[in-house]
Amino acid sequence: MSEAIEEARVDLAAAFRWxxxxxxxxxxxxxxxxxxxxxxxxxxxxxxxxxWSEITASNLVLVDRDGRxxxxxxxxxxxxxxxxWRVHLSAPHARCVLHTHQPYATAMASLKDxxxxxxxxNAIRFHDRVAYDEDYxxxxxxxxxxxxxxRKLGNKSVLMMGNHGVMVVGPTVARAFDDLYYLERxxxxxxxxxxxxxxxxxIDPEVVRTTAAAIxxxxxxxxxxxxxxxxxxxxxxPDYRI
Numbered sequence: 001m002s003e004a005i006e007e008a009r010v011d012l013a014a015a016f017r018w019x020x021x022x023x024x025x026x027x028x029x030x031x032x033x034x035x036x037x038x039x040x041x042x043x044x045x046x047x048x049x050x051x052w053s054e055i056t057a058s059n060l061v062l063v064d065r066d067g068r069x070x071x072x073x074x075x076x077x078x079x080x081x082x083x084x085w086r087v088h089l090s091a092p093h094a095r096c097v098l099h100t101h102q103p104y105a106t107a108m109a110s111l112k113d114x115x116x117x118x119x120x121x122n123a124i125r126f127h128d129r130v131a132y133d134e135d136y137x138x139x140x141x142x143x144x145x146x147x148x149x150x151r152k153l154g155n156k157s158v159l160m161m162g163n164h165g166v167m168v169v170g171p172t173v174a175r176a177f178d179d180l181y182y183l184e185r186x187x188x189x190x191x192x193x194x195x196x197x198x199x200x201x202x203i204d205p206e207v208v209r210t211t212a213a214a215i216x217x218x219x220x221x222x223x224x225x226x227x228x229x230x231x232x233x234x235x236x237x238p239d240y241r242i
Contacts, residue, residue: 004037005044009057011173012044013240014230015098016055022181024102025052030165031080034096034173035088041065043088045081047074056242065089079140086146087169091153094169096176101165104187109160116160118203119193122186125179127212131156136163158183177229178222 012034019025019032033045046052047061047069061072067081084097100106108114114132118124133152140146149167153159157179159167168183170176193200203211233240 005062006057008034008037008044008173009060010230010241011226012060012096013055013057014226014233015173015177016046016052017233017237017240018177018229019100019102019180020051020053022184024100024180024184026101027051030100031077031084032096032098032173033080033084033088036062042070043084045076045084047072048077048080049074056240058242082140082143082146083149083167084146086143087150087153087167090147090150091155091169093155093157093171094153095171096169096173098168098176098180099165100180102180102184104184104191105160105166106164107191108187109162109164109166114160114162116186117190117200118208119200120186120189120203121211122182122189124203124208124211125182125215126158126186127208129156130158130160132160132162133164134162136161172222174226175222178225 012032015032028049028051031046033043035043042062042064044060045063046055047059050059059072059074061069061074061076063076063081064070065085067076067085069076083099087094087097108116114134116123116126116130118127131153133149137145149159153167153169157169161167166183168176168180170179
C-alpha cells in the first residue's frame with residue numbers, strides 16, 4: 001500500500017507541475033485530488049497555500065472523509081474538501097478529480113450556451129462525456145453543494161461548471177490529466193474559430209460516434225502521454241518527486 005501511495009503522490013505532483021506549464025493554474029486556488037488506491041475513505045489533495053509550481057509528492061496531504069489531515073503538514077482549503085470529497089463519494093468512476101479555472105474552458109463555461117460543439121478531432125473525444133451545470137450558487141462551503149455537483153456530473157467525465165470553471169474526473173491521474181489538457185485545447189480552438197464570426201462546421205454525428213469510439217479504445221494513449229510528461233519533469237524539475 002505504501003508503494004501505491006508513493007506512486008499516486010508522484011503522479012499527482014506531476015499533474016500540478018504540468019498544469020502550471022500549460023497555464024491551467026490560477027494563483028494558489030483550485031485543487032487536484034486522488035483517492036488512495038484500494039481505499040475509499042482517504043484521498044490525496046494539495047494543501048492550502050502552495051503555488052502549484054512548488055508542489056511535490058511529499059507536501060500533498062492525505063485527508064479522511066471528515067476533512068482531517070491524517071498524513072502530511074498543512075490544511076485543506078474548505079471548498080477543496082466540500083467539492084472533492086463529495087464528488088469522490090457520489091461518483092465511483094471519479095478516483096481522480098481535477099478542478100481548475102483554466103482560461104479557455106472557463107470562458108466556455110461563462111457563455112449562455114455552454115455546449116461544446118464538435119468541430120474538430122480534439123472535441124470528438126468528449127462526445128457524450130460532458131455534463132453542464134447552469135446553477136452557479138457561489139463558493140462551495142457545504143456538503144449540499146458538493147453533493148449537487150456530484151449529481152450534475154453523473155456518470156460523465158467532464159463537468160462544465162457554469163460561471164465558475166471546469167471539473168474533469170477519471171480512474172487515474174494520467175487519464176484525468178490527459179482529458180484536462182485536451183479539453184482546454186478543444187475550447188481554445190473553438191473560441192478561435194468563433195472569433196472569425198463564420199459558421200461553425202460541426203462534424204457529422206455518425207462520424208463523431210465512430211471516431212469517438214476509436215479514440216476511447218486507445219486506453220494506453222493517456223498512459224504514454226503522462227509517462228512522457230514525467231520524463232520531461234525528471235530532467236527539468238526532478239524535485240517534484242521529493
